[in-house]
Amino acid sequence: MPQFVRKLDEALAPITDGCLLAIPRESSGVAMAATRALIRRGVKRLALVALPTSSLQADMLIGAGCVETLETSAVSLGEFGLAPRFTAAIMAGTIKMKDATCPALHAAFQATEKGVPFMPLRGLIGSDVLAHRPDWKTIDNPFGDGDPIVLLPAIKPDVALFHAPMADRYGNVWIGRQRELMTMAHAAAKTVVTVENIHAGNLLEDPKLAAGTIPGFYVEAVAVAERGAWPLPLPDYYAWDAEHLTEYARLAATDEGFAQYLKQHVHERKAA
Amino acid sequence: MSEKRPDFRSEELLVSVVADLIGDVRHVAVGNASPIPAAASLLARARGGGKPYVSLLGSPRHTFFTDGGRELFDCAGQGRIDVFFLSGGEIDGEGNVNLVSVGDYDRPTARFPGSFGSAYLYYVVPKVILFRTEHSKRTLVPKVSFISAPGGSDYNVHRSGGPIALITNRCLFSFDRARRRFTLQSVHPGHTLAEVTVNTGFEFDRPPDVPVTPAPSPETLRLLRQAVAPELAEVYPQFAAKVFGFGKSA
Numbered sequence: 001m002p003q004f005v006r007k008l009d010e011a012l013a014p015i016t017d018g019c020l021l022a023i024p025r026e027s028s029g030v031a032m033a034a035t036r037a038l039i040r041r042g043v044k045r046l047a048l049v050a051l052p053t054s055s056l057q058a059d060m061l062i063g064a065g066c067v068e069t070l071e072t073s074a075v076s077l078g079e080f081g082l083a084p085r086f087t088a089a090i091m092a093g094t095i096k097m098k099d100a101t102c103p104a105l106h107a108a109f110q111a112t113e114k115g116v117p118f119m120p121l122r123g124l125i126g127s128d129v130l131a132h133r134p135d136w137k138t139i140d141n142p143f144g145d146g147d148p149i150v151l152l153p154a155i156k157p158d159v160a161l162f163h164a165p166m167a168d169r170y171g172n173v174w175i176g177r178q179r180e181l182m183t184m185a186h187a188a189a190k191t192v193v194t195v196e197n198i199h200a201g202n203l204l205e206d207p208k209l210a211a212g213t214i215p216g217f218y219v220e221a222v223a224v225a226e227r228g229a230w231p232l233p234l235p236d237y238y239a240w241d242a243e244h245l246t247e248y249a250r251l252a253a254t255d256e257g258f259a260q261y262l263k264q265h266v267h268e269r270k271a272a
Numbered sequence: 273m274s275e276k277r278p279d280f281r282s283e284e285l286l287v288s289v290v291a292d293l294i295g296d297v298r299h300v301a302v303g304n305a306s307p308i309p310a311a312a313s314l315l316a317r318a319r320g321g322g323k324p325y326v327s328l329l330g331s332p333r334h335t336f337f338t339d340g341g342r343e344l345f346d347c348a349g350q351g352r353i354d355v356f357f358l359s360g361g362e363i364d365g366e367g368n369v370n371l372v373s374v375g376d377y378d379r380p381t382a383r384f385p386g387s388f389g390s391a392y393l394y395y396v397v398p399k400v401i402l403f404r405t406e407h408s409k410r411t412l413v414p415k416v417s418f419i420s421a422p423g424g425s426d427y428n429v430h431r432s433g434g435p436i437a438l439i440t441n442r443c444l445f446s447f448d449r450a451r452r453r454f455t456l457q458s459v460h461p462g463h464t465l466a467e468v469t470v471n472t473g474f475e476f477d478r479p480p481d482v483p484v485t486p487a488p489s490p491e492t493l494r495l496l497r498q499a500v501a502p503e504l505a506e507v508y509p510q511f512a513a514k515v516f517g518f519g520k521s522a
Contacts, residue, residue, distance in 0.1 A: 053385075074386030086383075091380065101391035101420075103389060104391075104392070106342035106345060110342070126422040126425050128419040129372075129420060177337075179340030
């Protein structure tokens, strides 16, 4: 049996410079401890794709110069305001942006999940979202009569990275109802997960847990990172650190402030 | 003029108007960071004795979805969501919404978070209520810089949904999908037609006499403060505390 559970830096080895990295929305479980480790390592030229939005994670990776391309439906700190490093990068033109819409990203991941080259989606026609996506095509519904519909090419990430409540030593990862994490794992060539703790038994042996479990078959590596989503929430486990996020929004508003934040919370506080 | 000060807050008026717009439907979904639409949906449910279903995104307690983030969109595609709410950094007179950027797309002068689900939901949810509390020439513009989602579509484009109304801090507009044009329905108490006109960047139609938006009834205020406020406080504690004085210590 492969050794699934590794040290954080070892688990993150598949996330190489230039890879297509899939990350989940804030309410699904974001691997923030892993994100800080990637910034410390100095990962470069990431093609980041959010399913379907991102918040602090994309903002920090962009601010730290790790991102070349970003595909997402939105980047926002939500209650804590606009994502300042994302906004600054767009205004300065330092990242390549692929604006999408949430169901398009879900559908494009599902295409890879099903092993088909594209997925059709309603909506989009007449929008500037479509106008700025030369990789999306409009065709006539072959089963209809003058019914235009948009096709989205499958998104096949090199690596999916997220944080979940628990895994076992067989690489099975419990995600509960955060089902888009299942789609991410099915679509990505490799899946790397940080977890709060290691479950003593085999998650697949309990039918109640098995239904919400990604089988180890799809998983490359697992690392324990307690409170690994901090300062973001892990749904049903812990909430935002509102004070910290307020401080982030304040500091990240300027280049100098963001550099100070990285120094203080990423480079110096390795344990966090 | 010695007008009596109203015994309701401006947010309560907006909530009441939006609840009326929701009408008799089966399922209302509300996106993130939308306390007034959320309160209006919960008010509609309190009035309906448990109908409609209300899905508040970002609230595990107030959604029944178990199939991940895609279920909302799949549900809408199936025709199972009747009402949704959208806002925009810019909204224009044809009902186009912009959630992306101002100016040239490649070198914008302002950038918003992004389109979220608008480029899909605007097409397939029958009643989309546009919502923008800042009613100014900056937000209500002649033409949006970027169309996240268009107010109308060509006849051959699948379009089972679209905008029905736009509510702001000053007034209520209805939207005519065939003509792709707003009509002023009413001006909120304490605001004037002249103020609406001078602060709106697009042209709109208006009746000869523009009514005042009706004040929330005592029954509506009672439901809001007693039934809706505690439910809302679970998702929007700060808003519930500010508007309804609910759980102030929290």
